Amino acid sequence: MNQEQAALRTRTLLWVWTIFVIVVVYLPVVCSALASLTKSRYFLFPIRKWSFDWWDKTMASIEVSTLVKTSLMLAGSVTVLATLIGFFGALAFARYNWKGRSLFQKVVLLPIFFPQPVLGLALLLWFNALGLPLSWHTAVIAHLVWIAPVVTLVIAIQVYGFDPVVEEAAFDLGASRLQVMKEVTLPMLWPGIWSGMLFAFLLSWGNFPLSLYTSGADSTVPKWLFTKMIAGYTPMVPTLGTMSTLGAALVLSIGGVAVILARRRSN
Amino acid sequence: MSETALMGESRQKLLLDLVGVRKTFDGFNAVERIDLSVMEGEFFTIVGPSGSGKTTLLRMLAGMDQPSDGAIYLRGESLNDMPANKRPTCLVFQSLALFPHMTVGQNIEFALKMRKIAPAARKARALELMRVVRLPETYYSKNVMKCSGGEKQRVALARAFAYDPEILLFDEPLSALDYKLRKTLEKELKDLHRETGKTFIYITHSLEEAMVMSDRIGVMRDGRLVQVGTPEEIYTKPSDKFVSEFMGEVNIVQVRPDGAGRYRSEDLAGSFTVNAPPSTDGYVVIRPEFLRFLASPSDADNHLTGRVHNEYSLGSRVQYQVRVGERMFLVEQPRRQSFGGGDVTIGWDAADAIFVAE
Numbered sequence: 001m002n003q004e005q006a007a008l009r010t011r012t013l014l015w016v017w018t019i020f021v022i023v024v025v026y027l028p029v030v031c032s033a034l035a036s037l038t039k040s041r042y043f044l045f046p047i048r049k050w051s052f053d054w055w056d057k058t059m060a061s062i063e064v065s066t067l068v069k070t071s072l073m074l075a076g077s078v079t080v081l082a083t084l085i086g087f088f089g090a091l092a093f094a095r096y097n098w099k100g101r102s103l104f105q106k107v108v109l110l111p112i113f114f115p116q117p118v119l120g121l122a123l124l125l126w127f128n129a130l131g132l133p134l135s136w137h138t139a140v141i142a143h144l145v146w147i148a149p150v151v152t153l154v155i156a157i158q159v160y161g162f163d164p165v166v167e168e169a170a171f172d173l174g175a176s177r178l179q180v181m182k183e184v185t186l187p188m189l190w191p192g193i194w195s196g197m198l199f200a201f202l203l204s205w206g207n208f209p210l211s212l213y214t215s216g217a218d219s220t221v222p223k224w225l226f227t228k229m230i231a232g233y234t235p236m237v238p239t240l241g242t243m244s245t246l247g248a249a250l251v252l253s254i255g256g257v258a259v260i261l262a263r264r265r266s267n
Numbered sequence: 268m269s270e271t272a273l274m275g276e277s278r279q280k281l282l283l284d285l286v287g288v289r290k291t292f293d294g295f296n297a298v299e300r301i302d303l304s305v306m307e308g309e310f311f312t313i314v315g316p317s318g319s320g321k322t323t324l325l326r327m328l329a330g331m332d333q334p335s336d337g338a339i340y341l342r343g344e345s346l347n348d349m350p351a352n353k354r355p356t357c358l359v360f361q362s363l364a365l366f367p368h369m370t371v372g373q374n375i376e377f378a379l380k381m382r383k384i385a386p387a388a389r390k391a392r393a394l395e396l397m398r399v400v401r402l403p404e405t406y407y408s409k410n411v412m413k414c415s416g417g418e419k420q421r422v423a424l425a426r427a428f429a430y431d432p433e434i435l436l437f438d439e440p441l442s443a444l445d446y447k448l449r450k451t452l453e454k455e456l457k458d459l460h461r462e463t464g465k466t467f468i469y470i471t472h473s474l475e476e477a478m479v480m481s482d483r484i485g486v487m488r489d490g491r492l493v494q495v496g497t498p499e500e501i502y503t504k505p506s507d508k509f510v511s512e513f514m515g516e517v518n519i520v521q522v523r524p525d526g527a528g529r530y531r532s533e534d535l536a537g538s539f540t541v542n543a544p545p546s547t548d549g550y551v552v553i554r555p556e557f558l559r560f561l562a563s564p565s566d567a568d569n570h571l572t573g574r575v576h577n578e579y580s581l582g583s584r585v586q587y588q589v590r591v592g593e594r595m596f597l598v599e600q601p602r603r604q605s606f607g608g609g610d611v612t613i614g615w616d617a618a619d620a621i622f623v624a625e
Contacts, residue, residue, distance in 0.1 A: 168331055169364035172351045173378040173430050183377070187368045 029245055036239035043233060054235040055243075064224075064240060071205060071221040074136045078143045078204040083197050085144070086151030090192070093152055094159035108149050119146060120213030127214065134216025142214040143204045150203060151196040158192020202248070282307040282466055283328075283434065287337035290323050290490075297323040299490040300337065305434075305468065310460050312477040313470045314513070315487030321470045322361075324487070325436050328468065329358040341433075357432035361439045363423040365411050371397075371422050372407040378430035396425040399459070417448050424456075428463070437469040441476065453479050474513055478502070486510050507623050511552040518553045518596050535592060539569040543622035550623050555586060555599040557619035560611055567614030571596070575606045589613055 039049040058064050092098070093105055111119065123142045124134075132138055162185075170184045171177075186193075208222035215223065221240065228237050283305040290298040298320040305311050313321045326332040328339065330351035339346045346354060357378075366374050373380075375393040384392075394404055400421040406414070411422055420440060427435055441449045457480045460467050471477055477484045478498045485495040486509075494506040505511035508519065522530035522539065524546045529538040541551055564570040573591035580586075580603075587598045589611065598613055 163362065163364065165360055165362055165364040166366060168351070169358070169360060170366070170377065172329060172331070172356075172358050173426065174352050174381045175377075176352065176381075179381055183380075184366060188366075190368075 029242070032238040033242045033245075036235055036242050038235055041234065043235070043238075054239045058236045058239045058243065061236065064236065067219045067221055067224050070136050070215075070218050074139055074143065074211070074215075074220060075201050075204040077140045078147055079197050079200040081140070082144055082148045082151045082200040082204075083193060085148045086155050086196050086200075087189075087193060089148070089152035090155035090159045090189075090196075094156040095162070095164065108152055111145055111149050112153075114146075116146065116207075116209040117213075120210045123210070124213040134214060136215050136218040136220070139211050139215035139218070139220070142210040143207060146207075146210060147200050147203050151200050154196040154199050155189065155192045158189050158195075162188055205244075280307045281305075282309075282342065283468075284340040284343075285337070286340070288324070288327060288334045288339060289336040290320070290327060290332060291335040296490050298327070298334075301490075301492055303485065303492060303495065305466060308464050308466055310457070310467045310469065310480055310482045311485065312481035312483075313468070313485045313487055313492075314472065314474050314477040315470075316472055316513075319487040320490040321487050322438055325358065325438055325468065325470050328434070329356050329436050330354045331358075355433040356436055357427040357430045357434075358436040358438060359423050359427050359440045361442065363419055363440065365419060365423060365426070367412050369411060370407070371402070371409050371411050371414065374411050374422055375425045375429050377426060392429060393425070396428050397421075399428065399462070400425045401455070416444050417452065420444070420452055424459070432465070434466045434468060437467065439471050442471070442473075449476070456480060474501075474515065486513060503621070505552065505621060505623055508550050508552075508625075511550070511621060511623055516555060516597055518555065518558065520551045520553070521549075522551055523548050534594065535571065537571065540617045541620065541622055542617050544624075547622075548625045550625070552621040552623060553615050553619070555597040556584075557615050558596060558598040558613050559600070559615070560598065560604065561614045562612075564612055564614065568617040569620075570612050570614035572610050572612050574608075575611055578603075 034045075034047060035043055036054055037050050037052070038044070038047045039051040039053055040047075089108065092101070093108065120142060123138075123145065127134060127138050166184055166188070167180050170180045175183060206222060207220075208226060211220045211223050212226075219227075221244065225237055225240065228234065281304055283303075285301050285303040288298060288301045289296065301324065313324065315321045323332060327334050330346065330349060330353075334347065341355070366377065369377070372390065372393050375396055376389040379389040379392060390407075394407065397404060397406065402418065402421050402425065406418070411419070414422060423440065441452055444452065453476060456467075460480075469477075469480065474484075474486075478501075481498060483495060483497055484501050485492045486501065487493065488509055494501060494510050496504070501510065502514065505514065511517055512519065520532050520535060520539075522532050522541060525531040525538050530541040530543065530551070531538045539551065543549060559567070561567055561570055571589075571591045573589045573596065576588040576590040576595065578585060578587050581599070584599050584601055585603045587600065589596045589598055591613075596613060
């Protein structure tokens with residue numbers, strides 16, 4: 001009897017806690033979604049008149065489509081490059097024993113601890129000194145300075161759990177070095193590479209301080225949202241924010257479904 | 268002995284020849300000048316304590332480490348510059364090193380896939396090998412990480428057979444299994460050796476395991492092969508104290524000739540009859556099963572007097588610890604006996620003891 005009561009209590013507490021967390025995390029998102037559904041030009045609660053006008057306007061806006069395109073290209077390039085750098089970096093970080101390894105492990109972490117506004121300013125000074133014209137291309141480099149180490153760490157965690165003996169086994173079974181990489185190393189590190197890519201994309205997509213300094217005249221989604229908040233608020237701000245959240249949710253659920261389907265097929 | 272006889276003279280062809288093989292890691296000699304010949308179709312086991320260099324030796328045979336010195340010949344041709352993926356050897360790792368992201372079938376077919384063999388032919392061969400290693404056909408598409416310890420062993424074995432190596436190398440693959448399963452797999456491995464006719468080189472730290480399976484055994488210590496011989500030779504004529512101790516629990520008495528045809532032990536303060544070459548210092552090795560309780564001291568060539576300290580049941584036998592002076596002796600009997608608290612006399616015949624020179 002007592003045990004049942006204890007189990008009930010545990011279950012109730014778990015539910016209360018879960019609901020609390022969900023409310024705290026999602027309330028701001030819901031607020032911004034509500035703010036986007038107003039007919040009014042200003043940010044006023046409670047909302048008097050509901051409409052999808054601002055959604056239509058946002059979808060139709062050439063300005064918004066340009067900056068979404070810029071943000072996507074920026075995040076896409078950063079994802080590809082950071083994953084490439086991070087993959088080999090992670091092998092150097094966690095897989096191979098070499099002379100400068102422990103120094104490398106520390107040096108690679110430093111940029112992560114560097115405050116991003118300062119890092120952005122420093123990079124801007126460098127780009128000027130080198131005479132590079134500022135655009136989203138220079139922002140790619142700036143993002144990489146911060147994101148490549150993060151991706152390296154994410155993939156390195158997977159590499160730590162990887163037993164190099166399986167590579168030897170594959171080699172012993174007649175595989176060439178290239179085949180070992182393709183058949184064993186890459187597939188086994190795939191989950192880590194995936195999460196690294198996801199991190200790279202999301203960190204680049206949402207990055208404001210580095211883009212502010214280094215993308216020059218090109219505007220990205222976070223940069224635009226910020227400037228609009230400071231001067232010239234329109235409900236397009238919460239609309240674009242909500243769209244972004246929904247977009248991410250969509251991408252994640254498609255990924256989740258794909259993983260479930262792939263697993264079902266392999267079993 | 269009988270194994271060698273069974274194989275017949277025609278099979279006794281030299282397959283593998285190691286000449287002065289040495290391996291140095293940062294100035295430390297892991298393997299020191301090993302000379303060894305392995306015959307075609309032989310089950311050869313290298314046994315030694317951890318750190319004796321046996322894994323390093325095996326890795327050199329597989330091509331994963333290169334000898335610092337010396338050469339390995341396969342049918343007279345040097346293997347030194349041949350990488351692991353080109354050698355006709357295949358290693359079954361201690362951790363098995365199965366590919367966790369593949370099914371049982373994909374694991375077994377790996378070597379065939381690397382050779383670009385068509386999927387249908389691969390599957391047929393994999394199913395055939397699964398029969399050989401006694402894995403049910405339904406396991407073909409099973410996730411390999413969901414297999415039990417014994418099943419994983421079989422997958423690793425089938426995967427190695429699929430490579431069709433001339434020599435299969437084993438790095439203590441059974442050490443992680445429980446006793447009963449290990450015993451079963453030891454026998455199966457020996458059966459597979461007979462059925463396939465391949466050459467097996469097996470390493471283990473358990474001489475018991477080596478005894479069950481091997482045609483010949485090489486005992487390794489500190490990077491050297493101290494003795495090579497059939498299981499019977501190793502058991503009955505250990506070349507030194509180390510090998511005899513490695514055989515399991517034994518009683519060892521250090522002796523010196525007393526000049527009157529008998530041998531004297533300092534720490535037991537007695538002299539014994541020993542079958543040994545004259546005037547050689549050495550050790551008398553007496554297995555617990557050859558020590559017995561005596562009704563009268565004259566019932567055996569040698570005797571000692573002590574007290575029963577403790578007794579252990581070994582299932583089929585009973586082992587007694589007998590304290591003689593400062594020393595403990597192990598005596599094994601088929602049945603339990605009861606002793607009062609008083610002195611007992613234990614003894615052995617000179618023919619049952621083994622003498623190893625110092």
